[in-house]
Amino acid sequence: MARRELIGADELPIPLSTGEFQLLCVLIKHPGIVLSRDQLLEFTRGKEAEVFDRSIDNQVSRLRKKIEVDPKKPTLIQTVWGGGYKFAAEVESL
Numbered sequence: 736m737a738r739r740e741l742i743g744a745d746e747l748p749i750p751l752s753t754g755e756f757q758l759l760c761v762l763i764k765h766p767g768i769v770l771s772r773d774q775l776l777e778f779t780r781g782k783e784a785e786v787f788d789r790s791i792d793n794q795v796s797r798l799r800k801k802i803e804v805d806p807k808k809p810t811l812i813q814t815v816w817g818g819g820y821k822f823a824a825e826v827e828s829l
Contacts, residue, residue, distance in 0.1 A: 736760060736763070739751075739756055741759075741801070741802070749801050749802070751798075751801065752794075752797075754779065754790070754794050755794055755797055755798045755801070757778075757779040758775065758779055758791070758794050758795065758798060759798060759802075761775060761778040761779060762812060762820070762821075762822035763822060763826055765821075765822065766821075766822045766823075766824065766825065766826040767821060767822070767823065768821060769815045769818040769819050769820070769821045770819050770820060770821065771818065771819035772789075772791045772792070772819055772820075774819065775791045775819065775820065776790075776791055779791075791820075795812055795814075795820055798812060799811075799812055810823060810824075811823060811824050
């Protein structure tokens with residue numbers, strides 16, 4: 736995270752937008768915890784974010800395409816219907 740870089744299984748860097756990087760950081764810092772869209776917006780954009788902003792859904796979709804084996808059947812970033820999203824992988828501190 737300190738290098739703001741994501742490396743794929745093929746050892747090649749995976750470019751992330753600032754928003755995607757911020758979202759991934761928030762999810763990694765709260766593994767297994769369901770975070771609502773509003774919480775994710777506040778964590779990534781602060782208080783100025785619009786409550787009905789759907790940009791989180793778009794960022795999750797783009798991030799899934801970059802990190803999931805099958806973005807249509809995500810295992811890392813899971814949707815919790817009526818709740819939000821959670822990062823389902825185990826996270827180890829380095």
